[in-house]
Amino acid sequence: MAADTISLAPVSHTAHAAGALQPLRFGDVIAGGDLGRRMDLNFGRLQSDIYKPGALWRQTNWKSWPGDFEGRALLADTLLARATRRIPAYYDAMVAAYPKQLNEHGYFGPSLDGRAINEQQLSGHGWFLRALCEVYAYQKADAGAVRSMKPEQTLGMIRAIVRNMALPLRGKYATYPIDPAVRARTGAVWLDGRLSGQQGDWVVSSDTGCAFIFLDGLAQAWVVLKAAGAAEAAPLKALIDEAIERFTAMDLMAVRAQTHASLTGMRALLRVHAETGDARLLNTVQNRYALYRKTAMTANYANTNWFGRPETWTEPCAVIDSFMVATQLWQRTDDASYLGDAHLIWVNGVGRGQRANGGFGTDTCAGFGSPWLKVRSYEAYFCCTMRGGEGFARAAQYLYFTRPGELTVPFFSNSDATVDVGHGPMKLAQTTDYPYDGKVKISVISAGGPFTLRLLAPHWAEGQRLTLNGALVRATVEDGFLVAKINPKGGDVLVLDQSMRLFAKPWGNAERMPGYYMMEAGPLVLGYTPKDQVDPESAEQYVVRGTKIVPAAATGTWSVTGLNMGVGRINDLSEGHAGPNEPCARQILFRG
DSSP, X not given: OOGGGOOOOOOOOOOOOTTOOEEOOTTSEEEOHHHHXXXXXXXXXXXXXXXXXXXXXXXXXXXXXXXXXXXXXXXXHHHHHHHHTOOOTTHXXXXXXXXXXXXXXXXXXXXXXXXXXXXXXXXXXXXXHHHHHHXXXXXXXXXXXXXXXXXXXXXXXXXXXXXIIIGGGTTTGGGOOOOHHHHOOOXXXXXXXXXXXXXXXXXXXXXXXXXXXXHHHHHHHHHHHHHHTOTTHHHXXXXXXXXXXXXXXXXXXXXXXXXXXXXXXXXXXXXXXXXXXXXXXXXXXXXXXXXXXXXXXXXXXXXXXXXXXXTSXXXXXXXXXXXXXXXXXXXXXXXXXXXXXXXXXXXXXXXXXXXXXXXXXXXXXXXXXXXXXXXXXXXXXXXHHHHHHHHHHHHHHTTOXXXXXXXEEOXXXXXXXXXXXXXXXXXXXXXXXTTSOOOEXXXXXXXXXXXXXEEEOOTTEEEEEEEXXXXXXXXXXXXXXXXXXXXXXXXXXXXXXEEEXXXXXXXXXXXXXXXXXXXXXXXXXXXXXXXXXXXXGGGOOBOXXXXXXXXXXXXXXXXXTTSXXXXXXXXXXXXXXXOTTOOOOEEOOEEO
């Protein structure tokens, strides 16, 4: 199709068969409670001067990671604006300023050199492409969202990056260096990633595999361009297939790939799977996620920054990616174990990583040689804080999923939602103290017909009981969900009662630290806070098999029977419990 006849129809994000689970549209659910509070903190931090036009173009990594800071900032603001229905005052000017920052080919940094391909430049443009795709979707959903730029202009920017930066890489991704003897370096590593030499036509990064962050941007651009009938769509798909083949061939553990880049690559495969139904892509992601979970997930469900390098640090960017991958794997497979992972990741990994200023910082890798979890860097403002924007937007969007005749509630949070299961819009209001308490109340503001309701019944809760206006509802547990057929009317109130289990269990990666246990209250990992934060290693506490954990008088604390020890949740640093120079140590593994 010629450029001047490209369709500007609304973007189709998936090509699932009829009946597949779909999350709500942005803006159809507004989160409150703990999720809403944390989202507000992040939203506020992202309106700091460093993320606004002007200072945005002068950040410390603009030379080594062209497009990265710029892309992450725009992506975060766009998705948070859609998810909260609040547009930052500077947003329109921010969008309008981007074209002037690009080179003559329409992208950040120097012109592409096919004999010295900077994978960090490609990685940065993965975020910038994704940001443009989300701006375009926002423009199509709300004509008044961006007044400074028309949808066809945004589409033109996407096409320029694809045409001038991506398509010249055809044949190059097949040569991306994946030889473990070359890539598995044992030298220095950096929090912000550094270029570490040239291998063939590639200038490679210490963040091994970051070229596959670009793959996710390409995959989303392909969805947009295919829907618009753009000439670049077909050759772009050929490049994507080439990059996927190389990503699949890469031994993540052997090359010590960066977990963030690897998880982002998995999201790219899931995006293409959503459009094509190619089962091989889904199988690849399942296998790679299983490897990540076994070898690179910490005791608080965060990550080691590289496969095979547990001595480093966690990275909230990757933790947020893992939450999204786990949720999408459940969405595609109906395997509730993935959803269980998503809860644990969100509460303990993402929850621990957020700081009181709304940003995100790194921690030590608990469970890999140490039972302790400590702050390593207060804030990674140049990456993780901005990834928080999509994390929160997706967490709100994922609160409800629908398919014809069915409403699924896979996460619990205070929220107001508009859902449609085939009878027209239905308005709901959910209130809960989850994950600190198991009770969930869903008030039906308006209804439109009968449907099947599915409420998550996680393994860390028991005694699920559903009532409608106080009367017991007949329900069964199927595939990890409490399932009931209901026909509510406006004013009805559904209440899910369940008890959160308190238990000690062996550390799931026992081959690394055999004989250690962890304690949980529902999905919450519990930790011991030493009195002396200077040298907490000397204060290691022990438990025994069968230890009982009981709630203490104070909210959010528990006592351990038989021991003079109290434990508490570890996800409280967003409440002011961490300063820039404080380790905030928590012992989360206990020797039996």
